[in-house]
Amino acid sequence: MGKTQVRETNRNIYDIKNKENYDIKISGLTKKIVEEISTKKNEPKWMLELRLKALEVYNKLTLPDWGPDLSELDMNKIATYVRPKSKINSSWKNVPEDIKDTFDKLGIPEAEKKSLAGVGAQYDSEIVYHSIKEELVKQGVIYTDFDTAVREYPDIVKKYFMKCVPVSDHKFAALHYAVWSGGSFVYVPKGIKVDIPLQSYFRLNAKGAGQFEHTLIIVDEGATLQFIEGCSAPKYNETNLHAGCVELFVKENAFLRYSTIENWSKNMLNLNTKRVIVEKNGTIEWVTGSFGSKISMLYPMSVLNGENAKCEFTGISFAGKGQNLDTGLKVVHNAKNTSSVINSKSISKNGGICTFRSNAHVKSNAKNSKVTVSCESLMLDSMSSSDTIPVCNIETDDTEFSHEAKIGKISDEAIFYIMSRGISEEEAKAMIVRGFAEPISKALPLEYAVEMNNLINLELEGSIG
Amino acid sequence: MELLKIEDLYVNAGEKEILKGINLNINKGEIHVIMGPNGSGKTTTANAILNNPNYKKVRGNIVFEGENINELKTDKIAKKGIFMSFQSPEEIPGISVTNFLKYAKNQTTGKPVKVFQFKDELKKYMDELNMNSKYMERSLNVGFSGGEKKKNEILQMLILNPKLAILDETDSGLDVDAIKTVSKGIEMFKNSENAILIITHNTKILHSLKVDYVHILVNGKIVKTGTQELAEEIEESGYEKYKKANE
Amino acid sequence: MEYILNHTPLKTSNNYGINNIKLDINIPTVRNYDNFLIMSTEVDKLEIINLDVIKENKNLTSKIGIEVKQNYGIDIIVPKKVEMKEPIILEFNLDEDSIALVENINIVYEENAKADFIIKYISIDDDEQFHYLKQITKASSNSKGSITIINMLNENSNSFIAIENNIEDNANIEYNLIELGGKNKISNYYAKLKGNMSKNVVKNVYVGNNNNIIDINYNIEIYGQNAKCKIESQGAIKDNCKKNFKGTIDFKEGAKKSTGSENENCILLSNTARAKSLPMLLCHEEDVEGEHGVSSGKIDDDKLFYIMTRGISINEAKRLIIKAHFSDIIKNIKDENTQSEIENKVDKLLQ
Incomplete structure (x- = not known):
């Protein structure tokens, strides 16, 4: 069936290592380094202040005392900012050859032609390519890299930045806010339906580096959007770190589907934070496939703040040799008639560890709410393990809550x-x-x-x- | 010409001894029936032929077209041209009937499957079996009723077109109309170059099929072989006589 | 004094508030205790040893994580091949003369032994009382039995029940844990299914009201092959009661062909009651089947409607449904008088 060939080329794609060819590479985490990043990025002062405050919070918080062991992480060895020798381009022709070649092999420009309404491509700490279809621009849709958004749309950014994920949420959220760089910004105006997806692709090439992109998406009243996020990196012997942050706002009657295919290399610590606030009649759909990274701790959170808000979560993780994927979700029902449907699956093999960890919180005002959680785990051998750790927290007598889990082999x-x-x-x-x-x-x-x-x-x- | 030959076959399921010396010869162009009460070893016989790893052959041989297939893996046996219709077919979520059959056809024939031709063939057989063509895109057996599952097994038999089809309790749990449809499928399949082994504990399906040999299986042994009349005798007086004789 | 107790076998985020329970309680001075009865029609068949815990000045510790001076202890051995026909009933009373009972009860089933135990804790008056039990069971191969522990203390008391259990080849032990009394009900159940074909079923019924705190922490580890375990918890809470249910089934490597299931159902009867659950499945062996289900919240409207069409008031209908949930477990207890005592207490609590 010609499958062998597909497999081989595929493996090569993800493992392409480009020669390190950088403008700037800053390692470590101190006040001075944070100031330097901000200066190099030519940022407004308010952003520097937020960064410095975040650094203080980071220094105060401790590592989690639950979940995978993160003791191998040494922030002094992580390159916190790596700027490739490239400006942001709106044409692939202008992207430097070696970088363009990588994205070509990952199929990004090809996908753009076929099935996307806009693309952002980040290489290490900075976006190297960004484009959006002209007709969307005419409708008022904004899709740009986050650094540009800070400079060009400061009012919107100030209104939403850090409002979904607070700086003190956990240690790596604080770290993110101190050294964030790159990422995407999307604003879909009231009533606009973006039917073809936008995609941001994050590629980490530099050895021992961190990627800290910030994604902020606002889907205004009655608007719809589909957003796809892809990530990959070649494998090194040193630890790489991903501590991105995704803040999503789904307004009244709006719809957002956020899909992720994560294929980080197996030396990556993936400590990402994702959260959405959904208002009245709004819907969030999460679709995630987690295949890569050495350690993942990722629990997308949905806060259903408005009546009839809905959340759907469909996710799979696949842990192989040397991988510890601790993933799951959090959902907070904070209004009447809210509902969530959660389907999580995991596969572990060859010594891989899959953990499903969740917290479903139904607050006392979430009358007539409904929560359905289902998780299934498949074990492919007995060297592997699979743990299910779901918390249910019910504060009202007027909810239908059900949770089911199954574990077993083929x-x-x-x-x-x-x-x-x-x-x-x-x-x-x-x-x-x-x-x-x-x-x-x-x-x-x-x-x-x-x-x-x-x-x-x-x-x-x-x-x- | 001889297709299948079973010689002095002993089979255990777990620790339990189920088959205790079975002998059976099936030639091209024949329809055989194995009948017997519950627990006599009928399903074990089918599983042993297809080498289900949960059934251990203790002694004896299974020879197909002159080759000993005792130790052959299940998929290799299927590729040789033996098909088994399951009593309760597994539900496999996420794989559509079409894709599954297309892949199986490709594997058993070793040739690429022409998509349009294949779909036409599938459609034709589904019409003959009164199957709703919507089932083509549904997950294999998931949410199918008992009758739909059995028809789906017959559909697979028609598509894969084996040399020997073993039908394990294909008629059980079906109503009269469904039995007619299944019999029609079997008749469409049957020709002088292939053979059928029907495993059943009742005689319903035998009313609409002409069979060559009937074997009575009791307590792991074939205690009597006859023709269609033997099935009629069982229908009237049951297995009691043979059970007692074997005690 | 504030205690942090009853830690789960594996931690999750501290933000979820379920890894342990914080409790502010006073432990009274522990004095001598002798207010109990052992009832058995065939007591001669058993070997009973009273432990002199006072003289030895022993402290009781357990997986709950609290250490208190002990004032009672007993070993009960069911010898090889002995089959007890009637249940052995142990009844412990607490009153103003004996406000604290801190004890261990060790039960040993020798090979092929069979016996059922019913252990009750009853408050005679309404004073604040303190009860702390550590019950250890060793079930040797081919033994079979059930152990029912019933907490019927008063509204003002503290109840701590810790159970540890070792189950060997082909042994089958069933537990019924009935938690109906006490302002704070803290329980810990830990079982090791070491033996092949070993079997362990734990069933739990609880009712909580007022400002009760209920913290249930069960953990079954399966090491043996073809072992079976089941956790079932049925409860109802009202007023400002807070309940945490933590149930873990842990398949260790080598536990081939073992199965485990867990089912929890909690009905909330007020909008101020709080129910948290953490049904954990930990799996280090491929060839197992594990599953759990949790349902929480309100009573099915269709069921309520059906019963009400028969002329029954809504509150009575709710009580009926809850009691129906409990009845399978209560009916399992091998003594009819005890069954009706429990049913009466449940009725009172649900008023």
């Missing part, structure tokens, strides 16, 4: 059934795993579903058969 009978039709054992297992992941691939645009299935094949290789 059924022998299902394998036998498929094999009895002439299909090999390896392929039978891969079929079942792909079927298991299908609710997530179904929710992705076709190209990404294909990418995800390739990632699953890639991950299964070596463990099965």
Whole structure:
């Protein structure tokens, strides 16, 4: 079926290492370094002040005493700011050859032509390419890199920045606010429907570096948006760090689908923070596929603040050798008639650790609310582990809350059934795993579903058969 | 010409001894029926032929077209041309009927499947089996009723077109109309080059099919072999006589 | 004094407020205690040893994480192949002369032994009382039995119940934990299913009202092959009661073909009651089947409507439904008098 070929080229794509060729590379985390980053970025003073305040908070907070062990992280060794030798371009032609080549191989310019309404591409700490379809600009849609947004739309940025994820949320949120760089800003005006997705792709090339992009999206009343985020990096022996932050605002009657395909290299600590505030009749849909990183701690949070607000979460994580993926979600029901439907799946193999961790909080004012949580874990061998740690916190007598979880292996009978039709054992297992992941691939645009299935094949290789 | 030959077969399921010396020969162009009460080893026979790892062969041989297939993996056996219709087919979420069959067809024939031709063929058979074509895109067996699952098994048999089809309790739990449809499927499949082994505990399906041999399986052994009349005898007086004889 | 107690086997974010329970309580001076009864029709078959804990000046510690001077202790051994026909009933009373009971009860099932135990704690008056039990069971191979522990203390008391359990090959032990009394009800259950084919079912019923704090922390670790365990918890809370349910099933590597399931259902009868749950499934073995379900919140409207169409008031209908949830567990207790005592107490609490 020509699959072997696909697998091989794919692995190579993610592992391309470009020569380090930088304008600026700053390592460590001190007040001076934070000031230097701000100066190099030519920022307004209010932003520097926020950064310095965040640094203070960072120094006060301790590492979490739960979840994966993060003791290998040494902030003195992490490059907090790496500026590639490139300005932001709106044409791929002007992007430096080696960087453009990487994104070409990742298929970004190709996808842009076929199925996207706008693209942002970040390389290490800075965005190197940004574009948006002309007709969206005419409708008043803003899609730009976050640094530009700080300079050009200070009023909107000031109104929303840090309002969703507070600086003191946890240590790595504070770290993010101290050294953030790059990321995307999207504003969809009232009533505008952006039917074709926008995509930001984050590529970390520099060895031992951190990526701290900030994404801020505001979908105004009655508007709709689909946003896709992709991330990858080549593998190094040193620890890389990703501590991005995503702040989303879904206004009355608005809709946002936020999809992520994460394929960080297996030396990455992925300590990302994502949160949305949803107002009356608004809907947030999260679709996430987590395949990469050495350690992930990622729990997208949905705050349902308005009546009838809805949250749908569909996620899968796949932990292989040496990976500890501690993922899940948080949801807060803070108004009448709110509902959330959560579907989480995980696959662990070859010593990988998958943990589903969640907190569903139904506040006393969330009358007539409904929460449905379902998680399923598949274990492919006994070297691996799979933990489910879901917290439910109910404060009202007027809610329907249900939570279900299942853990187990691929059924022998299902394998036998498929094999009895002439299909090999390896392929039978891969079929079942792909079927298991299908609710997530179904929710992705076709190209990404294909990418995800390739990632699953890639991950299964070596463990099965 | 001889297709399948089972010689002195002993099979355990877990610790339990189920088959205790089975002998069976099936030639091209024949329809065989194995009948027997619950727990006599009917399903074990089918699973043993397809080498389900949960069933251990203790002794004996299974020979298909002159080749011993005792130790062959299930998929290899299927590729040789043996098909098994399951009593309760597994539900496999996320894989559509079409994609599954397309892939299985590709694997069993070793040739690429022409998509349009394949879809037409699938559509034709589904019409014949009174199956709603919506099922083509649904996940394999997920949410199918008992009858739909059985029809789906017959559909797979028609598409994969094996040399030997083993139908394990295909008629159980079906109403009269569904049995007619399933029989129609079996008749469409049958020709002088292939063979069918029907495993059943009742005789309903035998009313609409002409069979060549009937074997009575009791307590892991074939205690009697006859023709269609033997099935009629069982229908009237049950297995009691044979159970007692075997005690 | 403030205590931080009953830690879960694995921590999650401290922000979720479920890793442990903070409790501000006074532990009274522990004096001698002898206000109890042991009832058995075949007491001669058992080996009973009263432990002289006072003389030895022992302190009681447990996985709850609180250490208190002990004033009672007993070992009960069900010898090899002994089968007790009637349940053994232990009844402990607390009153103004004995306001504190700090005790350990060790139960040993020797090989092939069979016995059922019912252990009750009853307040005779309304004074603030303190009860702290550590109950250890060793179930040798092929033994079978049930242990029912019933807390019927008064509204003002503190109840701490810690259970530890070792279950060997082919042994089958069932626990019924009935928590109906006490202002603070803290319980910890820890079982090790070491044996192949070992079986352990834990069933729990609780009712909380006023400002009760209920903290339930169960943890079953499975090491053996083909082992089976089940946790079932049914509760109802009202007023300002706060309940935490933490149930963990932990499949260790090698626990092949084992199964575990966990089911929790909590009904809230007021808008000020608070219910937190953490049903954990930890899995280090591929060849297992584990599942859990939690449902919390209100009683199904259709059920209520159905009952009310038969002329029953809404409150009575709610009580009926809750009691129906409890009844499967209560019916399991091997003594009819005890069953009706529990039912009466549940009725009173749900008024």
